Amino acid sequence: MKDSIKKGSTGFFRSTWYKRFISDYGMVIVLAGLCLLFSLLTITEQHPTGVAAAEDLLKQIRELVPGGGPVLVVTSGSPDDSEFVRALKESPRLSRLQPLSFITGTPSDVRARMTVLDKAGQIPQYIITTHASSAMVDMITSQLAVFKDVAVLAPTSHKWPTFLMADNIRNVANQITVIAIIAIGMTMVIITAGIDLSVGSMIALSAVVVAWLVGRLGGEEASNVTMIIAALGGIILCGGVGAFSGLMVTAFRIPPFIATLAMMQVAAGLGYIISQGRPIYQLPDSFVWLGRGVDPLLHIPIAVILMLVLYALAHLVMSRTTYGRYIYAVGGNLEAARLAGIRVKLVLFSVYTICGMLAGLGGVVMASQLKSGAPTYGLTYELYVIAAVVVGGTSLMGGEGRILGTLIGAFIIAVIQNGMNLVNVESYTQKVVLGLVILAAVLVDRLKQRNFNFKALWHYKKKHHLNEHNLTGDEGGK
Amino acid sequence: MNLPSKAKSDPKPCLVEIEGISKSFPGVHAVRAANYGLREGEIHALVGENGAGKSTLIKILTGVHRRDRGEIRLRGRPVSFRTPLEAQQAGIATIYQEFTLVPFLSVAANIFLGHEFTERGLLNHRRERREAAALLDRLGGNFDPAVTVSELTVAQQQIVEIARAIARHSNILVMDEPTAALAPREVFNLFDLLRELAGQGMGIIFISHRLDEVLAMAQRITVMRDGVTIATRPTADYTRLELIEQMVGRSIEQEYFKDKVPIGKTCLEVMNLGGGMVRDVSFSVRCGEILGLAGLMGAGRTEAARLIFGADPRKSGAILLNGHQLDISSPHDAIERGICLLPEDRKAQGLILSASIKDNFALPNLKSWSRLGWIYQRREKERFSDRVNGLNIRLASQDQRAEELSGGNQQKLLIARWLEANTEVIIFDEPTRGIDVGAKYEMYLLIGRLAAQGKAIIVISSELPELLGICDRILVMRRGRIAGEIIDVGSATPEAIMTLAV
Structure with a gap:
């Protein structure tokens, strides 16, 4: 018994659940590290706008003049400022402020209005403005003698990482949805030791087909039912393309790389043929619900919710159903799986079909985000999708991988891109960094496959004074 | 007649002396105070169960691992190899189970890989071919040195490996399980060759699981168990059972297990099975019966089993289970109908x-x-x-x-x-290949227990004593057909099977 335990626990990451978690989802730590890094790098003064700014100012005023006093609200006409003014006006506490006037407009407008107030003898106790307009207000008050001594109040600012702003996080999630949704299917394909290069083209094909169908079935006046039918059309067509790849791979034993490389061209060409090479724009406004809509409660984008639901489903399928087991088995050892009675061709075929359908869905989401369908969409997306899967820890050799790892992989890629944008890394450098990250992920996978035992290596080195041999550790076998 | 006694009284000089070698890996003492000696012109076998430390000891000798303690002497001089290359340069050639040939280079290029004949920086192909041909001729390899290695059979590739060792002027040859993938005829040829090389003064370290071969080939045998070299004795001092006892570390009453089980009605019936190389194979197995399938490698035993199991497409014939004809076109079908197969290559x-x-x-x-x-x-x-x-x-x-x-x-x-x-029918294809002696007996017990449960069992094996030890009946296959049947297994001999098989 002892012997086998020793053999079993050779791996560094074994035995307890948290070690297992690190082994399976070690990339979580990488993702957390990246988030921390970009948070620290992007700490800046954050100025509240809109409703938050109004709340803040009402609080300031209450503390300064508990009884309330005459104030003047000066803003420029920008959307943020209008929101701010609207929030102020709607506040139940506004009456306590005794606002003299709300002045909105260009600097010359504002100066004119303030001169009028001056002549009428209406001098406010405070001038309220936003951060964006405070410079303008300062300039005008310095020119008008009466207002020189009036205090100007702007919302208080605080230090907070731009990376962690709700808008930015929503942005990251939104950017990654298309890639992450398709990466589910790609993970399944790669676990069977295959690959699907055609997903990028299928995004374009699906987007074009959806836009074209909506155009045909009602154009800008299309009903919701019509749009759902069009979306299904795009998804089913791409499912068909995937099924065709699957058929080539199973029935004719064409290597997946070749079969899907061919379908990549076919799908891209079909997209151009259907759209006649031009983007299709004639879509109803409600078409963007999927891509740009948010849920009413937490303002989470609909596409992100869809993505999370799909990941939850896929995780259950891969870890808790017979189908998931069969996918791992086929990828781990095709012949052994066949001899264990698994219908391996059916499994392979279905995996490519599912991957195609998810690529079609990704195309629908992208068309909805951009409110159009063009044959140029999704170019080189297959590489990002594959990168997400690989960074997420799935082995290109097949048989191993985790769906949730892929989600993390997708987020790692999105966070790196977004973070570098925030710290103003130019896009050429971004490519270099991204490439190196993918390489590092594959390297980790390699070392894991060779059963690289870091802990044992450490002890070994300590014991043997840096003996330079046999660092890869395959001493057990013969 | 005088020669052996003369050799005993006047032992030849030692090529290799290994003394007190120890090696531990994190958590495991792989080898502990091992001793081993190899004389000039000697074939010295190293046996032991998997994990006994044979491989580690050899890897220390050949510079793959470094020892923790102990000494290695080559012709009396202490040596310490840091890399396999150093061991190679000192004259130790190792031929592993998996060959290290480059499949798409020619035989000649492989033999002189790393030691090419060059003339002003260019390869001298003609000389390479000539030298290779001379070497192959000496080793009995009757194939063209210009063909690529991938076109050769396993046995021929082995000869290329040996030729390479000789080309590098090695005088110590380490052979790790050299016969595992060879047909009986090829094993015979290999042994002839090894004896000849030993006669020319080469020392050969022979590692094998096949004890019959070890007993037939080696002059001395060293047994390893749990990292320790238990004993080194002349081969004549061992019987097969004694050797097994030494390896396992406890006494063995019998090597095989056979229970008396009532044999019931016909369970599986195969009629005129054909497909691939299999022609017109018909037989039946009863409930509780253990049927052996013997034959040379490539005789069609595995192929027949795969046809029954639906793993390969069947061209003709019918499969009946309990009198009902089955329509099997995939392993999935076979399993659902009650037939399963344990394939010969567990890992693949x-x-x-x-x-x-x-x-x-x-x-x-x-x-x-x-x-x-x-x-x-x-x-x-x-x-x-x-x-x-x-x-x-x-x-x-x-x-x-x-x-x-x-x-x-x-x-x-x-x-x-x-x-x-x-399932009602279980087909075992080489169930004990690469398994420890102790575990083998357990496997026989299990097979016996399954028979006692009334299952119909087919066992394919290349080890004839094994088939004779555990089967109720043996079918012998030759060139895809059934060549004969041995009903009275108790009094049959391996030779009787071999005469049917060749």
Whole structure:
């Protein structure tokens, strides 16, 4: 018994659940590290706008003049400022402020209005403005003698990482949805030791087909039912393309790389043929619900919710159903799986079909985000999708991988891109960094496959004074 | 007649002396104070179960691993190899089970790889071919040195490996399981060649699981167990059973197990089976019967089994189970109808090495504990523990990867899987290949127990004593057909089978 335990626990990451978690989802730590890094790098003064700014100012005023006093609200006409003014006006506490006037407009407008107030003898106790307009207000008050001594109040600012702003996080999630949704299917394909290069083209094909169908079935006046039918059309067509790849791979034993490389061209060409090479724009406004809509409660984008639901489903399928087991088995050892009675061709075929359908869905989401369908969409997306899967820890050799790892992989890629944008890394450098990250992920996978035992290596080195041999550790076998 | 006694009284000089070698890896003492000596012109076998430390000892000698303690002397001079290359330059050539030839280079290029004949920086192909041809001629290799290695048979590739060793002026040849992939005829030729090389003064370290070969070939045998060299004795001092006892470390009453089981009605019947190289094979197996399938490698035994199991397309013939004709066109069908196969190559065809032990066990049986594709994991764990405990499989955890199990336990895991599937017919293809002696006996017990449960069992094996030891009846195949049947197994001999097989 002892012997086998020793053999079993050779791996560094074994035995307890948290070690297992690190082994399976070690990339979580990488993702957390990246988030921390970009948070620290992007700490800046954050100025509240809109409703938050109004709340803040009402609080300031209450503390300064508990009884309330005459104030003047000066803003420029920008959307943020209008929101701010609207929030102020709607506040139940506004009456306590005794606002003299709300002045909105260009600097010359504002100066004119303030001169009028001056002549009428209406001098406010405070001038309220936003951060964006405070410079303008300062300039005008310095020119008008009466207002020189009036205090100007702007919302208080605080230090907070731009990376962690709700808008930015929503942005990251939104950017990654298309890639992450398709990466589910790609993970399944790669676990069977295959690959699907055609997903990028299928995004374009699906987007074009959806836009074209909506155009045909009602154009800008299309009903919701019509749009759902069009979306299904795009998804089913791409499912068909995937099924065709699957058929080539199973029935004719064409290597997946070749079969899907061919379908990549076919799908891209079909997209151009259907759209006649031009983007299709004639879509109803409600078409963007999927891509740009948010849920009413937490303002989470609909596409992100869809993505999370799909990941939850896929995780259950891969870890808790017979189908998931069969996918791992086929990828781990095709012949052994066949001899264990698994219908391996059916499994392979279905995996490519599912991957195609998810690529079609990704195309629908992208068309909805951009409110159009063009044959140029999704170019080189297959590489990002594959990168997400690989960074997420799935082995290109097949048989191993985790769906949730892929989600993390997708987020790692999105966070790196977004973070570098925030710290103003130019896009050429971004490519270099991204490439190196993918390489590092594959390297980790390699070392894991060779059963690289870091802990044992450490002890070994300590014991043997840096003996330079046999660092890869395959001493057990013969 | 005088020669052996003369050799005894005047031993030849030692080529290699290994003294007190120890080596530990994190958590394991792989080799402890091992001693071994190789004389000039001697074939000295190294035997032991898997994990006994043979490979580690050899790897220390050949510079793959470094020793912790002890001394190695080559012709009396202490040496310490830091890399395999250094050992090679000192005259030690190692031929592993997996050859290290470059498949798409020519035989000649492989033989002189790293030591090419050059003339002003250019390869001298003509000289390379000539020298290679001379070497092959000497070794009895009757093939053209210009062909690529991938076109050669395993035995021919082995000759290329030996030729390479000689080309590098090696005088110590380490052969790790050289006969594992050879047909009997080729084994015979190899042994002739090795004896000849030894006669010319080469020392040969011979590692093999096949004890018959060891006893036939070696002048001395060193037995290793648990990292220790138990004994080194002249071959004449050992019987087969004694050798096994030394290797296992306890006394063995019998090597095989055969229980008297009542044999019932006909279970599986195969008629005029054909497909691939298999022609017109007909036979039947009864419930509780163990039927042996003997024959040379490539005689069509495995192929016939795969046809019955639906693993290869069947061209003709019918398969009947309990009198009903079965329509089998895939392993999936066969398993559903009650036939299963334990393939000859556990790692390539039996197990998903990257998957957990539990998943491997569950793979064909998922239907019994799932509904609409949803797996009831608690029930799965129960069934798994039941079977694993029943078969005494040693494992650290059910989530351990299958590749971490020993050969014997891997085989037992596969048996556990098919026991759970509860099929009526079980076909074992080389069930004890690469398994420890101790585990082999356990395997025979298991096969016997299955027969006692009334299952029809077919055993394919290249080890004739094994078939004679455990089967009720033996069919011998030759060139895809059934060449004969041995009904009275008790009084049959391996020679009787061989005459039918060749």
